[in-house]
Amino acid sequence: MIHLYSYLIVGAILLAIGLYGVMARRNILSILISIEFIFNAANINFVAFNRFLYPDQVWGQGFALFVMAIAAAEAVVGLALVSVIYRNFKSVLAENLNILKG
Numbered sequence: 001m002i003h004l005y006s007y008l009i010v011g012a013i014l015l016a017i018g019l020y021g022v023m024a025r026r027n028i029l030s031i032l033i034s035i036e037f038i039f040n041a042a043n044i045n046f047v048a049f050n051r052f053l054y055p056d057q058v059w060g061q062g063f064a065l066f067v068m069a070i071a072a073a074e075a076v077v078g079l080a081l082v083s084v085i086y087r088n089f090k091s092v093l094a095e096n097l098n099i100l101k102g
Helices: 004-024 028-053 059-089
Strands: none
Touching (some): 004 028, 028 059
């Protein structure tokens, strides 16, 4: 039988990979993928806590579906922004973007 700690360890590993990707990557697409890793770590924690604490309720799965919907919307908006940024600046590196500088 798999215990709660196993799921939490997998979630923590995904969170660490996502945080490393957000901090270390320069490409905007890689940063968006890393944010998806962070969302998936949260989903694993929601479902695992729901399974082990309240096995007869489905609140964890509901929250996970909500996070998946938010992640899909974030991916659509993020990819649209990346395509516009690439069209205007011919680069998708985060360090080359100085749009907000006055």
